[in-house]
Amino acid sequence: MKIMAAFGFVILTMSSLVAQEVAVKTYQLAKKGLTLPVGRKFLQKNKLSGKDAKIAIEVGEQTIDGTMNNLGLDEKIFDFLEKGKIRVSILSDQSKVAMTMQGNPAPPKETVKGSVGKVILLELKEGKWVGSVEKGEVLEGEKEDVDKEIKALERVFNENEGEALYGLKPRAVGERWDVDPKFMPGMGDLDVRGGKLSLHFQEVKEFQGDLCAVIETTFDVEAISKDEDMKGMAMNLRGSGRIVRSLSIFTEYKFVGEALFEMNGKVPPPAPPNALMKIRGDMNVDTRMTEIKEGE
Numbered sequence: 001m002k003i004m005a006a007f008g009f010v011i012l013t014m015s016s017l018v019a020q021e022v023a024v025k026t027y028q029l030a031k032k033g034l035t036l037p038v039g040r041k042f043l044q045k046n047k048l049s050g051k052d053a054k055i056a057i058e059v060g061e062q063t064i065d066g067t068m069n070n071l072g073l074d075e076k077i078f079d080f081l082e083k084g085k086i087r088v089s090i091l092s093d094q095s096k097v098a099m100t101m102q103g104n105p106a107p108p109k110e111t112v113k114g115s116v117g118k119v120i121l122l123e124l125k126e127g128k129w130v131g132s133v134e135k136g137e138v139l140e141g142e143k144e145d146v147d148k149e150i151k152a153l154e155r156v157f158n159e160n161e162g163e164a165l166y167g168l169k170p171r172a173v174g175e176r177w178d179v180d181p182k183f184m185p186g187m188g189d190l191d192v193r194g195g196k197l198s199l200h201f202q203e204v205k206e207f208q209g210d211l212c213a214v215i216e217t218t219f220d221v222e223a224i225s226k227d228e229d230m231k232g233m234a235m236n237l238r239g240s241g242r243i244v245r246s247l248s249i250f251t252e253y254k255f256v257g258e259a260l261f262e263m264n265g266k267v268p269p270p271a272p273p274n275a276l277m278k279i280r281g282d283m284n285v286d287t288r289m290t291e292i293k294e295g296e
Helices: 002-021 139-160 161-166
Strands: 040-059 062-082 085-101 110-114 119-125 128-136 178-180 190-206 210-225 233-245 252-266 276-292
Touching: 040 085, 085 139, 110 178, 119 139, 128 139, 139 161, 190 233, 210 252, 233 276
Parallel strands: none
Antiparallel strands: 040 062, 040 276, 062 085, 085 110, 085 119, 119 128, 178 190, 190 210, 210 233, 233 252, 252 276
16 A cells, blocks of 8 residues: 555656646737837838739720739838837838730839828827827828828727737747738738638747747738729738747837739729729738837
């Protein structure tokens, strides 16, 4: 009996030790409300590109085939002045679209947003972030772009998408979960209507001097374009991405993604009302956030 009791004690002790050994470390990926890095300044660079997408335009019985290349670039400086104030300087925001139809290249369309050169001040008023132009004259032709920029910034800071994307409970390396695809980073002028977005907490590593979570994403998303040149067209995006997220200030230092996209729908005016367009190609997104140190 003593031998059995001793044996039982050993088993219990070993079980306790094993339980301690396999205890899983967890990390908080998001918090309720925004965590702003007050007194710090960051440069954000965004790049959206697509190469040799296939185009087919149908007008009645006629089909016109071609290819499209596009590139969008923008840069902003986020200056977190104090608890309730953020200054956003729009350094650049431009796009270029080049098309070749039936073997004939069309003149490329280059656009520079009217918000470039403006400084937007976001202020916390009655629990909501509200933006206004702090610096830079807004000409009549620039007002629409400036208003869209302000609304986009207000949405970013009021909605706190990180809370919905990562959840408030601590997560362990190796954990996988699904979320509403409308919270996928880098969607821009797309109204997400459905699909699937899956996340995988891959590892924790140091990045830009900060401890960060590395999260892999896979997605298959249905959306409607809100971009003026392709407004109302249906889009499907299938691909993957990689997020590097700070565990101290809860923001993305880096997001890179690639996807196969398919669009179809009516061609916006001035095209004929019966004109339909289909586009299929690859798209790449690259977003980086780098701290601007004092004196830079």
